[in-house]
Each structure stands twice: as C-alpha cells, then as structure tokens.
Amino acid sequence: MSDDLPAGVERHTFEGTDRLATRGDPVYGEPTDGDWRAWNPTRSKLGAMLELEMETGLEGGDEETVLYLGAASGTTVSHVADFAGPTYAVEFAARPARDLLETAASRPRLFPLLADARKPATYAHVVESNVDAIVQDVATRGQARVALENRRFLDDDGRLLLAVKARSEDVTRDPEDVFADVRAELEAEYEILEARRLEQYHADHLGIVARPQPR
Template sequence: MSELPAGVERRTVAGEERLTTAGDPVYGEPTVDGRRVWDAGRSKLGAMLELGMDTCLEGGESVLYLGAASGTTVSHVADFAGPTYAVEFAPRPVRDLVDVAAGRPTLFPLLADARSPREYAGVVESGLDCIVQDVATRGQAEVANRNAQFLGDDGLLLAAIKARSEDVVADPEAVFEDVRETLSATYEILETERLEPYHDDHLGIVARKR
C-alpha cells in the first residue's frame, strides 16, 4: 500500500478502514474523530488512493482540478492541498461548488470549459504541482495535454479516464491504450490501474510532465 499524502488518514468506521480528510462535510459523508470519510465509490481519486496507487502526492501541492462538478472530490483535495483551482463547465454544479468553497479559503471555483484552457489562463497560476482530471467527455487525453501548460517542471497528472465517454461500444482496454498513446506526447506515464470495483470501465493514470 503506497503512502498517503499528508492530511489524508485512515480511520475505522463501522469496523472498516476508510480514507478521511479534515474539513466540513459536503455530500452527506460520515465523520469520525472530527474527520470526513472520503468515499472511494463517489470519487475517482479516492479510488486511486484506496487501491494503493502511488499518486506521488505529499500534501500541500498546488492543484488544477478539471471536472470539479459539485465538489465531492475537489473538496477532499482542498482539505490537504494548497491552492486548488476547480474548473467546472455546468453552471448548476458551480453554484454548489461556490458553497463548498465558502469554508475552504484555498479552493477557487471557476466556471469554464476544461477543453479550452484559454478561458482561465488569466486566472490560474503557472508552475502548478498537479492536475487532477475527471472529465466525462470525448478526448480526455487531449484535455490533459492542453492543460499541461499550467504545470511546472515534472508536474503531475492524476487522471481518471472513462472509457464510455470516449466510445460507448469499443472495448475499454482499446480505449485506454489509445489514451496512453496520446498522453505519451506530453507525459511520462508512471502507473495505470483499472478502478474496479469502485468505478466500472475507468482507468486511473499517474503521469509526470515531460
């Protein structure tokens, strides 16, 4: 089992070891010892950590989160990371995200399209430590490549690739191989793992900017 980033700890909940972070609850998750349970079944990054993938996160990183939705996962990220820029395309989830950010001074919601980094290039700082990506759209690898401009040297990419968003009928392994090939133009892929049983037909990817 890989080491967890500082700020992410395991706690026993109903006899089961669960990931937790410190912060106010966001999505009805249970709390224990003043910490909130990080539900891997509702979070791709949580699943990557639960499955023992080496995310290379240490805690305190500056983060660009692509596909923040209503804030389920990015709220946990903001609990242990540094400045966290949360990009979401749909206005309704962004309203929820603004509420989540109210108690998290390092979380910055952005109503923007992750496929068009120019929309937030004037807001997001450069030289970031990490991109966390969970976007359900065709061309997920291209999204990651375009946003690499915000990463510093050796910056990390932690991506959850949804096969059905690329092609609803193709074999997921074929989709994932295409994604790996596209990403390799910009990133060195360090580790990949399927995210079952938490998320069907998803691939977790840890990569570093070339």
C-alpha cells in the same frame, strides 16, 4: 494498506470500517469522526486511486498547488482542498458549479472556476503556472486532449492524475482499446508512470499517473 498518503489524509474508522479521511466540513453526506470525514472511493476516482495504493505523488500541505478539471459539485475536490494548498476547481456546468461555490465557502484554499476544461485559455489568467498536480475527471470525448491542453499549467516535476472514462470516449468500443488509444495520445507530452483499472470502485475507468515529458 500503505501509509504513503499525502499529509492531511489519514485512515479513520467509520461505522466499523477503516477508510481514508480528510479534515473538513462534510459535503455529500459522508460519515464523520470529529473533524474528520470519510473519503468515499466509490464516489471519487482519486479516492479510488489512493485506496488502490497508486503512487500519485501528492504530498499535501499548504504549499502544494492543484488544478482540478471536472470538479462537478465538489465531492472529490473538497477533499483535495482539505489537504492541499491553493486548489483551482474547473467546472463547466452551471448547476453543479453552484454547489461547488457552497462547498468552497468553508474552504479558503478552494477556488471555483466556471469554465470549460477543453479551453484552458479561458482561465489561464487565474490559474498560476507550475502547479504541482493536475487532477482530471472530465467525462467527455477527447480526455487525452484535455490533459495535453492543460499541460501548460503543470510544473516540470508535477504529476497528472487522470481518470479515463471509456464510455465517455466511445460507448461502442472495448474499454481496453479506448484506454490504449488514450495512453498513446498522452505520450506526446507525458511519461506514464502507472496505469491501473479502477474496476473495484468504478466500472470502465482507468487511473493514470503521469509526469510531463522534458521540453
């Protein structure tokens, strides 16, 4: 397994298995090893991308800023806030947002935002410009459009880390056709650096790493 992981993400042995881990309070019943907690790739698209050795461009550290779209109750974004700097977590549904608030209580770098990722103007006054990474896991139609609309926050040298859920776009179509359409739409604003199926951990999902096109 590659050692090219963000600072603050390490491999530890949990219950006899070598797994990714971050240092922080447990959130979703994951195994722990002292201050370290396992990062479950079957519950995290970004965790799956790291396990599959995709080149995410994440470096970790207090200076790295992240905008996370589709934070839900905090399963993945809690790991991000464990190793990165200011992490803005956008979630639209009120019930998981309440859990997200609890997750953020012990993470001063995690900033929950009850907002719709399809309407970035509603949180533009909070999120700083030029974030280092956008992590997107939004189960909705128009996933490429969400990434395009939130491009405004991303540094010119930043990275988009997008998990495309084919069944959320159109449950009747072949996932490969859905993925092709999403990629084509993204290319209006992004250069796709890597795309890989996450099938080992998540059915009908595509992981994409992209950087903004020069303006």
